Amino acid sequence: MGEKPVPLRDFLKNVEEAVNGRVATDADTLRLYSRDYWPLALLKEVRGEELPKPLAVAWPESVEEVIQLVKLCNEYKVPFAPYAGGSGVIGGTMCEGCLVIDVKRMNRVLHFSEEDALVVAESGVLLRKLEEFLNEKGFTLRHIPQSYPEAALGGLIATMSTGQFSTKYGGIEELLLDLEAVAPDGGLIPMRKNLVPRAATGPDLKRLLVGSEGQLGVITKAALKAFPLPSHSWNRAYAFPSFEAGLKAMREIMLAWATPAVARLYDKDDSAARFHDARDLLLLVVEESEEELLKAKVSVVERVVAKHGGVDVGEEYVEKWLKTRFDVISELKKLVVPLGLWFDTIETAATWSNLPRVYREFKKRVKAIKGVYAVLAHASHFYTTGACIYFTLTYEASEEVYWRTWREAMRTLLETGATISHHHGIGLLRKEWVGEELGAALNYLKRVKKALDPLGVGNPGKWLG
Secondary structure, eight states: OOOOOOHHHHHHHHHHHTTOOOEOOHHHHHHTOOOOSHHHHHHHHHTTOOOOOOOOEEEOOHHHHHHHHHHHHHHOOOOOOESSSSSSSSSSTOOOOOOOEOOOTTTOOOEEETTTEEEEEEESSSSHHHHHHHHHHHHEOOOOOOOTTTTTTHHHHTTTOOOHHHHHHHOHHEEEEEEEEEESOOOEOOOOOOSSSOOOOOOGGGGTTTTTTTTOOOOEEEEOEEEESSSEEEEEEEEOOHHHHHHHHHHHHHHHOOOOEEEEEHHHHHHHHHHOOSSSSEEEEEEEHHHHHHHHHHHHHHHHHHHHHHHEEOOOHHHHHHHHHTTTHHHHHHHGGTTTTTEEEEEEEETTTTTTHHHHHHHHHTTSSSEEEEEEEEEEEEEESSEEEEEEEEESSSSHHHHHHHHHHHHHHHHOOOOOOOOOTTTSSHHHHHHHHHTTTTHHHHHHHHHHHOOBSSSSSSSTO
16 A cells, blocks of 8 residues: 555644544554444455445544544535444445544543433433433433443434333433534534523524434443433333234323333234244343332223233243343344345334334335245334334345345335334445435535535535535
């Protein structure tokens, strides 16, 4: 490899000075930061293909250092990609020739108030570390995504994450009170003067950064709601005569405000794979701080479940899920890779009236694709208006099969009244279809991107341009 051109050498020298030497350009580091957990990128890596690499990786320790880095990127017209936990699955951090700004050294908890039930932390704090800090205080975020062991706060906000307890506690956007960020032109977007529960002070610019996937700036700090750790909980699993019957039961439970913390409705195929029980299974976790409230909710749940044909099968499946919930993908890889297969997950959401059709059509149409071997499904993240369905696929380890599957999957979701993504986001993976879902709104978002990022240096090549 030849020497870097003089402007790039000057750029890297200035970057090194800006972060006191915390920068790397060696091949091993660049390879590590060349991808997230996008299954297609993992497949290419396993097959020995070279992925596009960033120019360098820098580790700032303060918002001031982030500002310096972003201003340098503008000065030298070098693109940048924010990076936190790297646990995304859509290629959102992949950026050839970029300066990767890894915020994981910005990992302090800055403020916690038991009285106000809130916490303020830097964006690089690992979610599990923040949760452990809160647990010691008797509190919790109750934001537990599949990526919990690796995820960092800034990435959760940038991808509009949701977690396994979201049915009660909400997604990251509902926990967020305020944030600080560095805009793509190097300017600071500060938190408001006072931290308050809600404010009607015009459109909230910072809400645009929720789900922006690093294209509209680098999130550096956030204020979040915290909740007292629940002191009472109840776990139960039920077998239903059909997946649709389970959906009807969950609709009635949600509209009765007997909201569980966790609800996961597995279809027969998914139940057979995970629990060796080929029935449609609903797993529930109800938790409250007051025992009387817990008992009232459980009473409603039991009545509604019985009405829709649910049969109590005990706590065992819930306990197994709680114990193994972060091992699903690693266990799946162990099963499929030796068979020459690969895997992916596709999450969507729809209203109650559309969910049965989305479920049936997706299973039918995607399973019919040549090279697809299994389509498993479970519903989770329930709302008063509908729910998320999470499909797990195994297929022939081929890029051609991969894209054929995704195109049919996205077409099916859009045609049956669903969204192309409930919580994984867009990234490189879904950019082909986001315009069809958003319509002309996408053009306005691109205009916002242009205004905040006139040189186009903020995580370019994604769905905002």
